[in-house]
Amino acid sequence: MLRRYRLGDAEAFALLYQRHRLGLFRFLCGLCGDPTLAEEVFQDTWMSLIRSQSLQREAVLFKTWLYQIARNRLIDHWRKSGRQQGRHEAFDEQLHDRPCSETNPEQQLSLSRDQERLQAALADLPPEQREVFLLRAHGDLELHEIAELTRTPAETVKSRLRYALQKLRRLLADPAAEELSA
Amino acid sequence: MNRDQHEPHEQALLEHFRAHSPAEPSAELDARILAAARAAQESSKSSWNQRLHAWLFGPGGRQRWSLAVAGLACVGIGVSLTWRTLEQTPDNYGAPMPRAVMAPAPAAPMADAEAPQGLLREQAPALQSYSQARQKAEKKQSTPVLADDTGKQAPDEAGVLLSAPSAELPMAAVESVPLAGMAAKLDTEKALMQLLELRRAGKVEEAQRLQQRLQLDYPQLDIEAQLERLEKKH
Numbered sequence: 061m062l063r064r065y066r067l068g069d070a071e072a073f074a075l076l077y078q079r080h081r082l083g084l085f086r087f088l089c090g091l092c093g094d095p096t097l098a099e100e101v102f103q104d105t106w107m108s109l110i111r112s113q114s115l116q117r118e119a120v121l122f123k124t125w126l127y128q129i130a131r132n133r134l135i136d137h138w139r140k141s142g143r144q145q146g147r148h149e150a151f152d153e154q155l156h157d158r159p160c161s162e163t164n165p166e167q168q169l170s171l172s173r174d175q176e177r178l179q180a181a182l183a184d185l186p187p188e189q190r191e192v193f194l195l196r197a198h199g200d201l202e203l204h205e206i207a208e209l210t211r212t213p214a215e216t217v218k219s220r221l222r223y224a225l226q227k228l229r230r231l232l233a234d235p236a237a238e239e240l241s242a
Numbered sequence: 243m244n245r246d247q248h249e250p251h252e253q254a255l256l257e258h259f260r261a262h263s264p265a266e267p268s269a270e271l272d273a274r275i276l277a278a279a280r281a282a283q284e285s286s287k288s289s290w291n292q293r294l295h296a297w298l299f300g301p302g303g304r305q306r307w308s309l310a311v312a313g314l315a316c317v318g319i320g321v322s323l324t325w326r327t328l329e330q331t332p333d334n335y336g337a338p339m340p341r342a343v344m345a346p347a348p349a350a351p352m353a354d355a356e357a358p359q360g361l362l363r364e365q366a367p368a369l370q371s372y373s374q375a376r377q378k379a380e381k382k383q384s385t386p387v388l389a390d391d392t393g394k395q396a397p398d399e400a401g402v403l404l405s406a407p408s409a410e411l412p413m414a415a416v417e418s419v420p421l422a423g424m425a426a427k428l429d430t431e432k433a434l435m436q437l438l439e440l441r442r443a444g445k446v447e448e449a450q451r452l453q454q455r456l457q458l459d460y461p462q463l464d465i466e467a468q469l470e471r472l473e474k475k476h
Contacts, residue, residue, distance in 0.1 A: 065279070073279040081267055089265040099271055106275045110282045178262055197259045225252055 077106070080123065084130055086198040090182055091191060092134055101137060105130040124205045127195060131209065181231040189224035192217055430460060434468050438476075441469075 064072035084105070088098035108129060182190060195206045203221065207214040298306055433456050440449035453465055 065283075070280055070283045073283075074276060077272075077276060077279070081272065085267045086263045086265050090263070095265060098265070099267065102267055103271060103275060107278060110275075110279050175262055175264060178259065182259075193259075197256045198263070225255055228255060229251070 073110075076122070080126055083198040083200065084126060087127065087194045088130055088134060090194040090198065091131075091187075093179075093183055097134075097137065101130060101133045104133050108133070121205065123199060124201065124209050127199050127201070128209050131191075177232065181228050184231060185224050185227060188212075189220045189227070192220040193224040193228070196221055430456070430463065430468075434465070434472055437465070438469055438472055 065076065085098060085102050088101050089095055092098055092101070105126065109126070182193075185193065191210065192206055195201045195209065196203075199206075201209070203217050204214055206212075206221075207217045210217065212220075298310065433452065437449055437452050437456065440452060456463065456465060
């Protein structure tokens, strides 16, 4: 599709944009927690894609490439603004590796639909786990793609996603746990 | 990991998050990005003149100007060289060109290298004058227009030959090349004269070498017949 756009098909870009705009924006929103910054990085990402004359490597999926650009842009922004990205650097993953008691579908349905709670639960995750979860949820990326994008071993990505899911399930099912962690 | 292998509760949670994420880029942002994409597309389709103008007067224009001037100079030199080459090409392509014109002078045979130094010293003046005459003739041939001009002002040997009747020319084959082969004919004439003088002086070996060389350069030339003609003439 990008190749078609580069060859002069303007509609190809519109199609590409429609396909990825929501997922990418939500990924950025979830990652930085600031809709204004997310908009800025989102626009910056697409603009760099428009200005760049290069095509993504054949072996890499366009989606992976796009999310990688966005992620790098956000990291650059954080570096420039001096923000500490790793709020949970001292996070003990073992602490969150407790078996989850709520795994049946009925309990899943009873998860809180309160958006604020979802956002709070997401914000409560360590950045690495949040990133993997968001790439999985909004980018719909496979584990090996996330591993390639974040330059992390696939096993690490797998365990991060598992911990993230466990913690989210726990936080969303038990409001008291969220309050405690806050 | 395959998508189908994902645990159901993981899928449910992911779907839950997808369904309850209200964040969405504003319509204004969408329009801005799509407009930028369209504008980039149109600018890439812009005319050659516009692109050249933008390239020359854009940032870093000084370097680009020098590059453009250098490029134009190269094109100019190329065109000029091509034009000169075309001008020098003979009109009659079908005419056989003398060997001396078509190919560089043949390398000296192995016998030359093995010949005694004394003999070589004896032969040197004759061969040198012959090769000088050849070089001179080649120069004249490469600038026929100039030769023509000089012929008008101070008629040199070439000029004399140009005005001479074609029957006196040494090579029958060369007669079909009216202008381009004139200098070569003069060269041959001189060489034949030298050969005749060498024979008269009794320098048999030297004369033989010069004859061999002449035969190599002009395979169609009947040297003996030409020598007879020259003897009668002088």
